[in-house]
Amino acid sequence: MKGSLQLLDRYPELWQASSTLLILEEAAQDALNLRSEGELSFLPLLASSHDSLQQANAKSHFSLNPEPGYEQIIIDLPKAKGLTQMLVHLASSLLSPQGKLMITGENKGGIKSIAKLLDATGDQGQLCGRKLASACHSALWLVEGWQQLKPFQLEDWWQQVQLESGLTLWSLPGVFSQQKLDQGTACLLDALPTLKGRVLDFGCGNGVLAYSMLKRQPELELTLIDDSLLACTSATRTAEENSLSATILCRNGLPKGLNGLDWIISNPPFHQGRGTQYDIAREFLQWAPRTLRLSGQIAVVANQFLAYEPLLEQGFLRSKELHRDAGFKVLWAEKPKKLKNR
Ligand SMILES: C[S@@+](CC[C@H](N)C(=O)[O-])C[C@H]1O[C@@H](n2cnc3c(N)ncnc32)[C@H](O)[C@@H]1O
Numbered sequence: 001m002k003g004s005l006q007l008l009d010r011y012p013e014l015w016q017a018s019s020t021l022l023i024l025e026e027a028a029q030d031a032l033n034l035r036s037e038g039e040l041s042f043l044p045l046l047a048s049s050h051d052s053l054q055q056a057n058a059k060s061h062f063s064l065n066p067e068p069g070y071e072q073i074i075i076d077l078p079k080a081k082g083l084t085q086m087l088v089h090l091a092s093s094l095l096s097p098q099g100k101l102m103i104t105g106e107n108k109g110g111i112k113s114i115a116k117l118l119d120a121t122g123d124q125g126q127l128c129g130r131k132l133a134s135a136c137h138s139a140l141w142l143v144e145g146w147q148q149l150k151p152f153q154l155e156d157w158w159q160q161v162q163l164e165s166g167l168t169l170w171s172l173p174g175v176f177s178q179q180k181l182d183q184g185t186a187c188l189l190d191a192l193p194t195l196k197g198r199v200l201d202f203g204c205g206n207g208v209l210a211y212s213m214l215k216r217q218p219e220l221e222l223t224l225i226d227d228s229l230l231a232c233t234s235a236t237r238t239a240e241e242n243s244l245s246a247t248i249l250c251r252n253g254l255p256k257g258l259n260g261l262d263w264i265i266s267n268p269p270f271h272q273g274r275g276t277q278y279d280i281a282r283e284f285l286q287w288a289p290r291t292l293r294l295s296g297q298i299a300v301v302a303n304q305f306l307a308y309e310p311l312l313e314q315g316f317l318r319s320k321e322l323h324r325d326a327g328f329k330v331l332w333a334e335k336p337k338k339l340k341n342r
Contacts, residue, residue, distance in 0.1 A: 002027040003136035004076050004104040004111070009034055010135060014102075017071040021094060023087055024076040028052040031076075038071070045078065045174075046227050048252035062229060062250075064154060068094040077105025077114070083174035083230070084117055086157045088127065088143060093152035101143040102132070111139045118143060158237070165215050169206045170237040172230045176205040184328045185209060185267050188301035191323035191330040195220055197262030200291070202254065202284055203227075203269045207235035207246070213265065214244050222246035223261075225254070227269075253283060258291045264298040270306060282311060289315035289336030297334040304329050 001009065005027060008014060015036040022031055022042050028049035031042065041059040043066055044050045053060035061067075073091040078084055084103070091101050105111030118127040126148060129141040150156075159178050161169040171178040177185065189212050197220070201210035204224035214220055224246055226232050232250040239246055249255065268281040285308060288298055298316070302308050304327055312319040312333040319333035 001030040001033065002076075003106045003138040004109070005030045005034065006136040007133060007138045007140055008074065008104055011133065011140075014072075014074075015040070017100070019069070019071045021066070021070045021073045021091075022076065023073065023091065024049060025078050027076070032056050032058060041066075041070075045229050046252070047229070047250045048227055051252060064090065064229070064233065066094065069096050070094055070099060071096055072100040072102065074102045074104055077103055077109050077111055078174060079109070080174035081110070081117060082178070084114075085120075086173045088118070088146065089149055089152045089157075092146040092149045095146070097147070101146045102140060103129070103143060104138060104140045106138045108137070111141070114139075114141050163208075163212070165212055167208075167211055167215055167242055168238070169208055169211075169234075170241055171206040171234045175228065175231050175234045177208070178206075181208065182267065183326050184301045184303070187323065187325050187328040188265065188267060188299065188330050190325075191301075192265065192299055195263045195265070197221065198223070198260060199263040199265065200225065200258070200261050202264060202266040202288075204235050204248070205231050205267075207238045207248075209265050209267065210235075210246060211238060211242060211244050214246065215242075223258075224248045225251050227252045253280070254287045254291055261292050262296055264288055264292065264296070264300075266298075266300045268300055268302070270302075278306065281306070281308065285311040286315065292336045294335065294338075296336055297332065299330060299332045301328050301330050303327060 018038045020040050025045045028044055029052055042053050043061050050060050050062040073095055075087050115129045118129045127145045129143055131139055132142050133140045157172055159171050185208055195213055199220050199222050201224045204210055204226045207224055210222045210224050214222055224235050232248050235248050268284055270278050270281045308331055316333035317335035321329055322332045323330040
């Protein structure tokens with residue numbers, strides 16, 4: 001069990017509250033093992049977590065505006081620092097007046113600097129933290145002063161990045177490259193040829209790849225997929241603000257029924273959890289040929305040390321490196337091999 005949740009499990013008194021909301025990114029399976037006497041609900045930030053919770057018939061609200069009125073809310077410290085502050089504010093709007101707000105997190109995930117982070121809330125109101133417990137290489141903190149925070153408005157948390165193409169990217173905290181265009185993404189955009197037909201942007205983030213291509217070629221039919229609720233919310237806002245239209249799916253991986261695509265473009269995820277893992281990218285590259293037409297093409301950008309070439313060679317009749325720059329490479333392949341289950 002993830003240390004931060006294992007710590008919660010050690011304190012049965014935490015679970016006597018009549019209603020608890022647990023806000024979490026990953027480790028939904030672990031959270032299902034928490035034994036609560038009161039009602040335990042979840043606000044997962046990833047579609048994959050929401051799926052696991054729903055499959056176990058847990059109460060999961062996959063939304064940034066769930067019904068308020070919780071007696072306590074516990075935030076499992078997310079990876080992005082700016083996101084913690086937004087979640088604290090969101091939680092403050094969902095608690096009953098006498099409610100309790102807590103944050104649990106692992107030492108390696110940065111829980112040790114939570115007091116500083118809470119202190120830095122600045123113009124939003126004054127917060128401070130008090131450590132309640134530590135064990136399992138993790139700590140549990142009580143957040144004090146949340147009642148004085150300015151009312152939560154999602155509008156306060158958006159950041160915009162204006163690109164030379166005229167596209168304005170809208171992103172919420174925690175979304176990949178919220179503050180500036182990623183170098184790898186820029187490298188892929190420079191190398192992409194003219195696309196055609198039905199195009200998928202896998203791991204879309206705020207939608208930068210898909211919408212940049214749609215600006216160049218308004219005739220494209222675009223689908224965007226991302227596992228993150230905040231990324232999909234950002235991709236939706238970016239489309240609205242730029243008067244662009246696309247289908248946005250909040251999903252973990254490539255949906256089984258997706259097929260007949262002409263193109264896939266992606267800056268695939270390769271960090272999951274706090275280590276470096278390639279499982280998602282590997283699964284994506286292995287499944288991608290099944291979603292493309294026989295004439296279909298794929299272009300992905302990767303750090304130069306990532307060995308995606310063998311996967312493309314396995315799945316496609318032709319593949320090559322299109323471009324190499326600043327530690328990144330753009331890989332391209334076409335004509336998916338006839339695989340079983342097509
Ligand atoms: C490297 S970022 C690229 C974002 C955006 N395309 C860009 O270039 O700025 C990878 C994205 O993949 C998403 N992601 C991670 N795991 C995923 C999964 N299992 N299914 C779908 N998307 C995933 C992340 O949320 C993240 O937005």
